[in-house]
Amino acid sequence: MESLQQLFGRFLALPQESQNKLESILTEKTLQKGELWIQEGEICDKIGFIERGLMRSFYYKDKKDITISFSTKGEFISSMSSFISRMPSYESAEALEICQVIEFQYDQLMPLLIEDRHVAYLYQRILEQNYIELEEHLIFSKFKSAKERYLELMETKPYIIHKASVGQIASYLDMSLETLSRIRATI
Amino acid sequence: MESLQQLFGRFLALPQESQNKLESILTEKTLQKGELWIQEGEICDKIGFIERGLMRSFYYKDKKDITISFSTKGEFISSMSSFISRMPSYESAEALEICQVIEFQYDQLMPLLIEDRHVAYLYQRILEQNYIELEEHLIFSKFKSAKERYLELMETKPYIIHKASVGQIASYLDMSLETLSRIRATI
DNA sequence: CAAGATTATTGATCAAAGGCAAAAAATCAG
DNA sequence: CTGATTTTTTGCCTTTGATCAATAATCTTG
Numbered sequence: 327m328e329s330l331q332q333l334f335g336r337f338l339a340l341p342q343e344s345q346n347k348l349e350s351i352l353t354e355k356t357l358q359k360g361e362l363w364i365q366e367g368e369i370c371d372k373i374g375f376i377e378r379g380l381m382r383s384f385y386y387k388d389k390k391d392i393t394i395s396f397s398t399k400g401e402f403i404s405s406m407s408s409f410i411s412r413m414p415s416y417e418s419a420e421a422l423e424i425c426q427v428i429e430f431q432y433d434q435l436m437p438l439l440i441e442d443r444h445v446a447y448l449y450q451r452i453l454e455q456n457y458i459e460l461e462e463h464l465i466f467s468k469f470k471s472a473k474e475r476y477l478e479l480m481e482t483k484p485y486i487i488h489k490a491s492v493g494q495i496a497s498y499l500d501m502s503l504e505t506l507s508r509i510r511a512t513i
Numbered sequence: 514m515e516s517l518q519q520l521f522g523r524f525l526a527l528p529q530e531s532q533n534k535l536e537s538i539l540t541e542k543t544l545q546k547g548e549l550w551i552q553e554g555e556i557c558d559k560i561g562f563i564e565r566g567l568m569r570s571f572y573y574k575d576k577k578d579i580t581i582s583f584s585t586k587g588e589f590i591s592s593m594s595s596f597i598s599r600m601p602s603y604e605s606a607e608a609l610e611i612c613q614v615i616e617f618q619y620d621q622l623m624p625l626l627i628e629d630r631h632v633a634y635l636y637q638r639i640l641e642q643n644y645i646e647l648e649e650h651l652i653f654s655k656f657k658s659a660k661e662r663y664l665e666l667m668e669t670k671p672y673i674i675h676k677a678s679v680g681q682i683a684s685y686l687d688m689s690l691e692t693l694s695r696i697r698a699t700i
Numbered sequence: 701c702a703a704g705a706t707t708a709t710t711g712a713t714c715a716a717a718g719g720c721a722a723a724a725a726a727t728c729a730g
Numbered sequence: 731c732t733g734a735t736t737t738t739t740t741g742c743c744t745t746t747g748a749t750c751a752a753t754a755a756t757c758t759t760g
Contacts, residue, residue, distance in 0.1 A: 387656055407648050410641045453640045454597045461594050464651050502718050507739055689748055694709050
């Protein structure tokens with residue numbers, strides 16, 4: 327594992343002592359392709375930091391699964407609303423390929439937030455980051471045509487194409503898989 | 514003004530000292546109907562707490578204005594992404610009726626976050642709350658039909674009907690104003 | 701209160717994307 | 731390698747809601 331310093335570098339610089347505290351509570355986990363990391367219906371008690379691999383968050387609508395987001399190396403992943411509210415998660419998360427994830431447990435992280443204001447600030451930054459990404463996605467999905475949404479995804483996250491199915495990508499882009507297939511045919 | 518204790522009661526109980534600090538930096542403002550409170554293009558340097566009245570956040574797409582959210586008594590309002598990122602806001606906010614708003618300025622609030630962990634926690638809670646609401650709206654708007662979206666709004670925020678125009682509500686519900694008008698005719 | 705302006709409703713038509721079904725291609729297992 | 735399964739593509743038809751246009755209702759203001 328790289329140092330936490332490197333890992334979180336893009337978020338903020340943590341004092342050594344805070345890093346040590348975080349390191350004392352983290353656990354590393356390897357996920358196999360297809361492995362479920364967050365299970366719908368359970369209270370999500372962890373935040374993950376992806377060191378390697380691509381993950382997908384999704385939920386079930388009728389019997390189809392709908393992709394909420396893709397998360398990759400260098401990003402945090404959780405069912406934030408469940409983690410925050412302590413209610414059962416309506417979303418699941420799975421590994422789309424072999425993944426390496428650093429986990430922080432709610433019960434261990436929360437005391438640290440109270441004890442160490444640098445860690446609290448890190449958490450604040452994660453929340454802020456998540457908020458902004460969610461807002462961008464909302465606007466993105468609301469005000470672009472099907473084709474524009476696909477093109478933008480190609481632009482920003484091209485690596486997803488090879489690892490997720492047409493159906494998984496289509497539901498993320500809020501269109502049917504047939505529509506996505508047709509769009510791809512025109513490009 | 515009621516005490517901050519009462520105001521923030523639904524969020525959390527603050528120690529008296531933290532309340533005093535917050536009270537020392539807040540300012541109260543009365544907004545006239547139609548008055549702009551956040552201006553698109555400017556960096557949003559404040560968070561408001563609505564004591565009275567109904568407000569609307571929106572932005573411009575082509576030349577039409579699109580409602581992002583309605584906020585009412587007991588809720589916080591800001592252009593969170595601008596407040597967080599210190600980038601110009603793409604959204605504006607206006608009063609739909611006479612409003613009473615408590616304002617907290619960025620430059621005064623941020624030092625307090627560092628100085629006082631209870632205030633930092635309040636801010637964390639506001640972020641969390643905003644996040645969850647945004648997520649709910651995303652799912653809400655993504656997976657319901659036009660009619661279902663309208664019915665749900667009626668259910669959860671019926672007071673909006675009398676204070677916002679059909680066009681303002683329609684853009685919030687992501688449909689044309691004609692469609693909303695037709696839906697209303699069938700109920 | 702009346703004329704003008706704004707906002708809401710209704711009608712007619714159109715386009716984007718969805719649903720279903722079948723064919724084609726890719727992937728997997730033995 | 732080959733048959734079976736899954737995934738993707740394509741064709742056809744339908745549906746939802748958008749757009750354009752005209753009329754009706756409501757609000758403003760002199």
